[in-house]
Amino acid sequence: MGAYLCIASNGVPPTISKRIKVSVNFPPMLWIPHQLVGAPLNYAVTLECFTEANPSSLNYWTREDGQNMIHDSKKYHTENSVGNPSYKTHMKLTINNIHQSDYGTYKCVAKNPRGETDGIIRLYTSSSPTSSSRPPTTDLSKSKDIWSKQNGSSSANSLSVSHVLDKGAKYQSNLNEIDKSQQKSTADSYAKDHFYENSPENTENMGDRLKFYSSMLLVACILPIMLLKATR
Numbered sequence: 331m332g333a334y335l336c337i338a339s340n341g342v343p344p345t346i347s348k349r350i351k352v353s354v355n356f357p358p359m360l361w362i363p364h365q366l367v368g369a370p371l372n373y374a375v376t377l378e379c380f381t382e383a384n385p386s387s388l389n390y391w392t393r394e395d396g397q398n399m400i401h402d403s404k405k406y407h408t409e410n411s412v413g414n415p416s417y418k419t420h421m422k423l424t425i426n427n428i429h430q431s432d433y434g435t436y437k438c439v440a441k442n443p444r445g446e447t448d449g450i451i452r453l454y455t456s457s458s459p460t461s462s463s464r465p466p467t468t469d470l471s472k473s474k475d476i477w478s479k480q481n482g483s484s485s486a487n488s489l490s491v492s493h494v495l496d497k498g499a500k501y502q503s504n505l506n507e508i509d510k511s512q513q514k515s516t517a518d519s520y521a522k523d524h525f526y527e528n529s530p531e532n533t534e535n536m537g538d539r540l541k542f543y544s545s546m547l548l549v550a551c552i553l554p555i556m557l558l559k560a561t562r
Contacts, residue, residue: 331384331415357445358383360438365449368456369428377451379421379438386416387442391423394435396448405432425453 331354339345359382369375381389389410391400400406400423407424421438433455439448 331417353384355384355444358387358440358442358447360440360447360449362438362449362451364451366452366454368454369425370456370458371428371430373428373458374424374426375428375453377423377425377436377438377453379440379449379451381419381421381438381440381447382417383419383440383442383444384417385442385444387419387440389419389421389438389440391421392437392439394437394450396437396439400436428453430455 331352334350334352335347336350337345337347360379362379364378367375367377377391379389381387391406391408392398393400400408402408405426407426409422409424411420411422412418413420419440421440423436423438425432433453436451436453437448438451440446
């Protein structure tokens with residue numbers, strides 16, 4: 331099917347052409363992508379059929395008895411979409427608010443002057459979709475990860491950090507304080523050393539040392555000169 335173009339030319343203008351359209355009449359052909367369709371109660375579902383026919387076919391839906399054509403209503407909605415090329419048709423039947431009586435067999439039917447065909451789709455009940463459950467949580471209320479560092483003898487207080495997980499939701503940190511007496515002794519030791527380094531007595535001794543070193547350096551410089559003059 332389609333258009334054909336016939337062209338005649340002998341080198342002498344004009345060229346002659348003729349367009350011929352070929353149309354083939356054939357009975358309806360039908361195929362179904364899903365012959366078994368599941369849907370839960372009180373939900374909506376859409377059934378589909380695809381047909382090809384030329385000339386164009388009359389397309390409709392029926393129940394399994396094939397006696398009564400299904401028309402648009404609150405329960406049913408039908409839709410026929412013409413494809414490309416125009417002899418193709420996409421049939422849809424939407425069933426709303428499914429009840430128990432809606433389950434069963436449905437037929438999509440296509441008729442034209444050349445013939446008739448139908449296809450069967452079976453609608454069956456299925457379970458309702460459920461929301462995904464939350465993953466199980468692990469109880470870690472008694473789980474502890476303890477890190478400790480000790481300084482000095484075994485009797486000295488330790489500096490420790492404790493991490494506690496309470497039911498996977500609570501997180502606590504605890505930093506133990508150093509014993510006050512240890513803090514005081516450390517501070518006293520530092521103050522004593524610092525005071526000794528900057529005491530007046532220590533500063534005076536350092537000045538005497540500088541004077542001594544300066545005198546020795548001066549003698550070391552003058553002595554060679556005096557020896558050189560004496561030899562002359």
